[in-house]
Amino acid sequence: MIVSDDLDALKAKLRAKLKQRRAEAAAANGAAIAEVAATRFLEALPVQAGQVVAGYWPLADELDPRPLLRQLQACGAAIALPVAQAERATPLEFRRWTDFGTAPPAGNWGIPAPEGDADRLEPDILLVPLVGFDKTGRRLGMGGGYYDATLAALRAVRPVLAVGYAFAVQQVPDVPHGERDQRLDWIVTERAAIPCGKQD
Template sequence: MTDPRAAKDAARVRARARRDSLTDDGVRAFAADAVRGRFLEALVRPGLIPDGPVAGYWPLGSELDARPLLLHLKAAGRPVALPVSGPRGQALTFRDWDPAQPLAAGRYGIHEPGADRPEAVPAVLLVPMLAFDRSGHRLGYGAGYYDRTLDALRAVRPVLAVGVAFAAQEMDAVPCGAHDERLDWILTEREALRFTQ
């Protein structure tokens, strides 16, 4: 019998290597712009995207850069937030992002809004990942931040979970467990995948 944790760890190593191998800045910029376009084309329709803030993330390492989408939404008047990471094992909190304001270095050195920015409860959550499959599962880094966050948010109100990734991050089947939260959408530079109605 395969140990689920060992299977996930092995999958993370492979997935990180695959994502890290995408070193061409032109390919990365194209993917960021294409994901922005897919979000606007597929999700910005009446009744599909809930009212309220869209929470993104500041890219870490080789993650797909969601900032072009966040900047577009902010310019269009949509509230935009970024996560503030707390203690390991806790759900993320979010603060309003003003691109004109400096960011603080948070846990793991990730840029995040300072304590002076108001908290926000996202209606849409853009989720980074190491890998995904065609059933809506994602492979994260192993700390469980996004799974706990989605569980906590979904217990209070509907939230649309949108994974963003490079198409090359797809794998046949992501190892998953009972506490892994499924995504509603996954957007890549090639396509928009919808998993919920």
């Protein structure tokens, strides 16, 4: 069993490597890749009118989900963005957002987020940013623990579909993981929509 300090070190080393890969992919052709990834998502994962899709506002070189979110909104889905709390490893809130041409104001940790007067929504589908992933749905994030806490809380109440959204170059054979790390149900990249197996 990997002890916590060793796991953190393994994740940090891999995170640095994959952030470089992600930055290179975004710089090379990020806008075009975002359009293709949106098509891959829509082909594999139909969303019903009225369903709530929680996306994210892209930071730095994250794969931009806005082309997808615009299309989902046009098809009748309600779109929400996450609101991070100041305390790490706590569940995110999700609030309605409709304007994908204007960034929300910066919230905790500088993350753009809808303000408190926006409607709070409970997601049916959660689009999850990441630094790295493997084919079993293991995800390497930024280390704050927000999405793991969020998925644990949501799944304790009702089913929610968690979809990692990333450049294909962010895939690795195996993501180091601990007991609290939540798996994703799907990964969508510009190359494919990947249903994630549950095997270890």
